[in-house]
Every structure is written in C-alpha cells, then in structure tokens.
Amino acid sequence: MTLALYRRYRPATFAELVGQEHVTAPLAKAIDGGRINHAYLFSGPRGCGKTSSARILARSLNCEEGPTSTPCGVCTSCVSLAPDGPGSIDVIEIDAASHGGVDDARDLRERAFYAPVSSRYKVYIVDEAHMVTTQGFNALLKVVEEPPDFLVFVFATTEPDKVLPTIRSRTHHYPFRLMAPAIMRRLLEVISEVETARIEPSVFPLVVRAGGGSARDSLSILDQLLAGAGPEGVTYKSAVSLLGVTDDALLDETIDALAAHDAPGVFRAVDQVVEAGHDPRRFATDLLDRLRDLIVLDAVPDASGNDLLDCPPDRLDLMNQQAAALGSATLSRMADTVHEGLTEMRGTTAPRLLLELVCARMLLPVDNYSADTVVGRLERLERRLQMADSRPEHVDPHKRSRTPVAPSPTTAPSHLSSTEATRLIALTAATPLTTTEKAEPDRPPTRPLVPLANDRRAVPPEERHKPLFERATPPVEVPRWPELLSAVRQGSRTAEALLRQARATQASNGVLKLTVTSAALALRLNDEIHKGILHHVARQILGDPLEIQVIVAPVGGAPY
Structure with a gap:
C-alpha cells in the first residue's frame, strides 16, 4: 500500500514547516532561550500543521542535545518521534473527539503525575481539544494550572473559542493560518519534482483553489490526481473532470x-x-x-x-x-x-x-439612479470618447459645425454628492452625451457620436419655424443592406436586432447615417462592441471603411 503524500512529506522540524513562520519563529526562540511553558494552545483551520507542530515541539524538548529548535535526528528520542517513527511512551496523543468525557480527564490527571520513562519531558498532545466537555476541562484545570516540572500540555483545536476560558488563559496561544496560494503552489511544485510526476502547469491553480489553503487537503487532491494519471501525466482536462470545476x-x-x-x-x-x-x-x-x-x-x-x-x-x-x-x-x-x-x-x-x-x-440594462449607475455610464462614455479621439478625420475646416456645444466630461468626478449624482444620471438617461468637432489647430476634428435629441439650437434658424414632419428626412437605399444585416446577425444577434430598428437616412461618401427614435437605442448602437461589429461587416461586404453616425429623432420627425 502506498503511503499518502501528506504523511510522506510531514515536516520533522520547525524549519520544514512551510507557511507558518509567524508561529515557528517565536516558538523556536522560546525553546532555544529556555523559556518553555507548561501548556500550549495551537489553533487554526484543518490541515495547517497544528498536530505536526505539537510533535515537533515534543521532539525538540526531548532531544538529547536539547531542548533545541533543531533536533539532531539521530538520538533515540528523535528517531522515535520522527514522522515515520514508532513513537515514544513519554509522548501521549489523545483524540478528544472520542476521549473528551470527565472519566477520560480523570484518568489523564492520575497518570500525569508519573515521571517520564526515558525522556526529559512527558508531553500530552490533546487533539480536537474543543470536543472536551466542560466537566472534563474542570477535571483537568488543577493539573494544567500547577503541573509537575516534567509535564507539558499541547492542546490543538480548530475552534479555540470553545476551549474553556480558564484553560485557555493558562496556555501560550499560537494561531495557525491557511497557506497563501503562491506558497502552496511552490510546495506542490517541489513535491511533484521529487515524485518525478508529469503535471501540466495549469493544473496547479486548480489544486490550490480546491485545497482552500490547507496543505493536507491540497496534498490529498494532488495524490488523487497522480493516482489516476495515465502515461501522459496529469492533464488540465482530467483535473477539471475529476475536481468538478468549470472549464x-x-x-x-x-x-x-x-x-x-x-x-x-x-x-x-x-x-x-x-x-x-x-x-x-x-x-x-x-x-x-x-x-x-x-x-x-x-x-x-x-x-x-x-x-x-x-x-x-x-x-x-x-x-x-x-x-x-x-x-x-x-x-x-x-x-x-x-x-x-x-x-x-x-x-x-x-x-x-x-x-x-x-x-x-x-x-438587464441599468436604469436606476444609484452612484454605481453613474460611474458605469460615465465609464462607457469615456471609452466612446477615447475611441472617437483615436479616429481623426480629414474634414474641410470651412464645413465644420459652428454650433456651440458644452464640453463633455472626460473623467468621472470623485466627489459627487448624492444630489449631483442623481441630476447627472437623469441627464444621461434623457439625452446621451456627445462630442462635436471643434476648430482647434492642434487636434483633428471628430464627428459626433450621438447628437442631442431635443436641442433646437442645433437646427438652422430658417428651419425652426417648420413643423417636424416637414423636416423629416426620407430613408435611402443602402446597397447590399440585407446581406449586411445577415452578416451582422452571425456576429451578434443583439446588434442585428438593434440595427433593424433604425433607418438609413444617408449612405454616400463613406458615411452611413442611421436614424433612431429613442436615445436608449442610440446608446446601444453606439456601444463600441456593436459599432465595431458593424464596421467590420461593412468593410467585408462593401469593401471600404464606413463611418457610422447614429442620429436621434422623434417619431415622424427629423434628426437634429
């Protein structure tokens, strides 16, 4: 029968205990300095080294060259208390899950006063100490408070709060922690190299995540993967299938x-x-x-x-x-x-x-007025502004729009109050922001993304007296329009559905102008993903790059 990896690679000294330096360093200094306490409490999640540290502590105390934090490993006590050793009669391990009653505590108390047989200290390791009953702790209280000079108690538990406070106050408490993912991965890689196992690098993150920071759990999972591996070793596909994680x-x-x-x-x-x-x-x-x-x-x-x-x-x-x-x-x-x-x-x-x-x-589209909504919409608008600025166009300066438009913000203010945030999102929901060309000598002009839907100032003075239906722009014929819609549908059904709700009002000189009846639909069409799909499809089918402008117009009206 093969020995499990977590037993085969159990640490034998404090130096071999990985990821618990905050415990091993002060504990080693206390042993080397001769400041040995009569009772210790090791707490922490399962599989992080509590019981192993208790055995290392007993080995360090009873080494013939000690007490020392670096046991020699060759004396009788060190050999007996090694991870693969037979054990020592002076180091007693008790599982409190099955021996936590008052009768077991009384029996321990009677035996505790007998001197060790061949070692310097008599060490009691009480595992799962939180399972000891209140009556059991009360029976142990006197011997834990005033033990003989040769007696040392080590309590190991995953729930220190359940240990009787009067017991906990008489111990030195060392809290253990889960191992960090980077440290756990290095440990797994070292063990796999020692085992000469073939493991794909993408498997290690799966094992680390499945182990949850527990060294014992992670080594057990790695052991299971190695046991079921074929000639090709442990592959990502086999690990995903066995562990049940999502690809x-x-x-x-x-x-x-x-x-x-x-x-x-x-x-x-x-x-x-x-x-x-x-x-x-x-x-x-x-x-x-x-x-x-x-x-x-x-x-x-x-x-x-x-x-x-x-x-x-x-x-x-x-x-x-x-x-x-x-x-x-x-x-x-x-x-x-x-x-x-x-x-x-x-x-x-x-x-x-x-x-x-x-x-x-x-x-679902975000339509509330929370601060998160404001930030999300501003982020989308910033990305659109950046995309517009990165596509300079060569336009006749005499044909640029001279309509004054308030500048759009390019960065989200970090100090918005709740009232300001509500006003800003209300404006954003009603009329999407836009960019217009400015006659700046050091910056090429850009075309508007979404003109304002209800700004009558953008209409020429001679047209303002006309009713909306007289200013309506009739739809135009776009070459190969059905084929273009079919190609857009293959890329994104959402983009194709949005495109069918718009009408083309201009298709010449490399410009495709789409008119829609709502600002929300214009926002969706101006999304960089949908617009990118339409640009790509137009280049493939029509052969030339096509600039796309989305105009908002009321029902039966004309775009402003």
Missing part, C-alpha cells in the same frame, strides 16, 4: 457573452453546465471567482507579477480584454448579482432556475 473556456464564453449583451450565448453556457452534469452552484462560484480576477486585473494591471492573480501568462491578454470591455463598475455590479444569487441558491431545489435568473439580472 476556463466555458467561463470565457460566458464573460464574452455578458460583455456583448448576448443573451442566447449566456443561456447556452448555462445549458452546457447542466447538460454536462455539473452543479450550477459550482458554476456560479467559479464565475464569481472569474469576476473577482477581472476586477483585480482592471484595478491593478500588473496583478500577475504581484502574486494577486494565479493564472498562466497566455491568458492575461484575454482577461485584460474582458476587463476593458466590461469596466470596473459593471464588473462590480455583476459580482454583487452573482453573490446574491449564491446566497439564494442555498438549500434550493431548483438551482438551474436561480442561475438563469441571476444571468437574466446581469443582462
């Missing part, structure tokens, strides 16, 4: 569909999850983890170099594109939505239904 390709497809507001794509991803037999809750958890990674990457572009993200370098470019397409405000809103959905999924009998409702909420 990165499916998460990428879902994020891209959310960024493009492609509802069919999002619900197809949910259907793939259910058809493959995966748990919708696990998919939602993995989606929340991906949104977290994108939020961090959007805030810290070099997050991978700072160990904030653990992902392969070849995926950073794709994740950067996803973060830029969504924006920090939208990512934060979606993460909150998924988190609320996970809370609702607890104990539900229809997790797929709730997952689909969560996806539907993420796809």
Whole structure:
C-alpha cells in the first residue's frame, strides 16, 4: 500500500514547516532561550500543521542535545518521534473527539503525575481539544494550572473559542493560518519534482483553489490526481473532470457573452453546465471567482507579477480584454448579482432556475439612479470618447459645425454628492452625451457620436419655424443592406436586432447615417462592441471603411 503524500512529506522540524513562520519563529526562540511553558494552545483551520507542530515541539524538548529548535535526528528520542517513527511512551496523543468525557480527564490527571520513562519531558498532545466537555476541562484545570516540572500540555483545536476560558488563559496561544496560494503552489511544485510526476502547469491553480489553503487537503487532491494519471501525466482536462470545476473556456464564453449583451450565448453556457452534469452552484462560484480576477486585473494591471492573480501568462491578454470591455463598475455590479444569487441558491431545489435568473439580472440594462449607475455610464462614455479621439478625420475646416456645444466630461468626478449624482444620471438617461468637432489647430476634428435629441439650437434658424414632419428626412437605399444585416446577425444577434430598428437616412461618401427614435437605442448602437461589429461587416461586404453616425429623432420627425 502506498503511503499518502501528506504523511510522506510531514515536516520533522520547525524549519520544514512551510507557511507558518509567524508561529515557528517565536516558538523556536522560546525553546532555544529556555523559556518553555507548561501548556500550549495551537489553533487554526484543518490541515495547517497544528498536530505536526505539537510533535515537533515534543521532539525538540526531548532531544538529547536539547531542548533545541533543531533536533539532531539521530538520538533515540528523535528517531522515535520522527514522522515515520514508532513513537515514544513519554509522548501521549489523545483524540478528544472520542476521549473528551470527565472519566477520560480523570484518568489523564492520575497518570500525569508519573515521571517520564526515558525522556526529559512527558508531553500530552490533546487533539480536537474543543470536543472536551466542560466537566472534563474542570477535571483537568488543577493539573494544567500547577503541573509537575516534567509535564507539558499541547492542546490543538480548530475552534479555540470553545476551549474553556480558564484553560485557555493558562496556555501560550499560537494561531495557525491557511497557506497563501503562491506558497502552496511552490510546495506542490517541489513535491511533484521529487515524485518525478508529469503535471501540466495549469493544473496547479486548480489544486490550490480546491485545497482552500490547507496543505493536507491540497496534498490529498494532488495524490488523487497522480493516482489516476495515465502515461501522459496529469492533464488540465482530467483535473477539471475529476475536481468538478468549470472549464476556463466555458467561463470565457460566458464573460464574452455578458460583455456583448448576448443573451442566447449566456443561456447556452448555462445549458452546457447542466447538460454536462455539473452543479450550477459550482458554476456560479467559479464565475464569481472569474469576476473577482477581472476586477483585480482592471484595478491593478500588473496583478500577475504581484502574486494577486494565479493564472498562466497566455491568458492575461484575454482577461485584460474582458476587463476593458466590461469596466470596473459593471464588473462590480455583476459580482454583487452573482453573490446574491449564491446566497439564494442555498438549500434550493431548483438551482438551474436561480442561475438563469441571476444571468437574466446581469443582462438587464441599468436604469436606476444609484452612484454605481453613474460611474458605469460615465465609464462607457469615456471609452466612446477615447475611441472617437483615436479616429481623426480629414474634414474641410470651412464645413465644420459652428454650433456651440458644452464640453463633455472626460473623467468621472470623485466627489459627487448624492444630489449631483442623481441630476447627472437623469441627464444621461434623457439625452446621451456627445462630442462635436471643434476648430482647434492642434487636434483633428471628430464627428459626433450621438447628437442631442431635443436641442433646437442645433437646427438652422430658417428651419425652426417648420413643423417636424416637414423636416423629416426620407430613408435611402443602402446597397447590399440585407446581406449586411445577415452578416451582422452571425456576429451578434443583439446588434442585428438593434440595427433593424433604425433607418438609413444617408449612405454616400463613406458615411452611413442611421436614424433612431429613442436615445436608449442610440446608446446601444453606439456601444463600441456593436459599432465595431458593424464596421467590420461593412468593410467585408462593401469593401471600404464606413463611418457610422447614429442620429436621434422623434417619431415622424427629423434628426437634429
């Protein structure tokens, strides 16, 4: 029978205990300095080294060259207390989960006063100490308070608050922590090299995440993957199948569909999850983890170099594109939505239904007046302004518009009050912001993205007295328009549906002017994703680059 990895690589000294330097360093100094206490309390999550540290402490105290923080490893006591040793009669381990009653405590108290047989100290290691009953702790209280000089107690527990306060106050408390992902990955890589195992680099993040910071759990998962590996070693596909995590390709497809507001794509991803037999809750958890990674990457572009993200370098470019397409405000809103959905999924009998409702909420347009909405819309407007500024056009200066337009903000103010935020979002919802050409000598002019829908000042004076229906611009014929719509539908059904609600009022001189009846529809058509698809399709079908302008006009009226 093969020995498990977590037993084979159990640390034998404080120096070999990885990720717990905040405990091992002061404990080693106390042993070397001769300041040995009669009782210790080791607390922390499971699999982080509490029991191993208790055994190392007993080994350090009873070494023939000690007490020392670096046991020699060759004396009788060190050999007996080694991870693969037979044990010592003077070091007694008690499982309080099955021996936590008052009778067990009384038996321990009677035996504790007998001197050690062959060692310097008699050490009692009480594992799962929180399982000892109140009567059991009361029976131990006197011997823990005033033990013989040769007696040392080590209590190990995952729940220190359940240890009787009178016991806890008489111990030196050392809290253990979960291991950091970067440290855990290095440990797994070292062990895999020692085992000469072939493991794809993309497997390690899956094992680290599944282990949850516990060294024992992570080594058990790695041991299971190695046991079921074939001649090719542990592959990413086999690890995803065995651990039940969501494939990165499916998460990428879902994020891209959310960024493009492609509802069919999002619900197809949910259907793939259910058809493959995966748990919708696990998919939602993995989606929340991906949104977290994108939020961090959007805030810290070099997050991978700072160990904030653990992902392969070849995926950073794709994740950067996803973060830029969504924006920090939208990512934060979606993460909150998924988190609320996970809370609702607890104990539900229809997790797929709730997952689909969560996806539907993420796809809904934001129409409230909260500060998050203001920030999200300003981010989208900033991206559109940047795209407009990056496409200079050569226009006759004599033909530039001389209509004075108030400058649009290019950065979101960080000190908006609630009243100002409400006014700003109300203006944004009513009339989308626009850019107009300015006669600046050092900057090429740009064409407007969305002209204001109800600004009569933009109408020439001689036209203002005419009614709206007399100023209406008739639709024009666009060459190969059905073929263009069909190609747009292949790229995005959402863009094709939006395009069918607009009418073409100009298709000449490399300009396609679309007229719509609502500012909301103009905002959707002016989205960089939809506009980019239309640019790409027009170049493919018509052969020339086509500038697209979206004009807002009332029903039966003319664009201003």
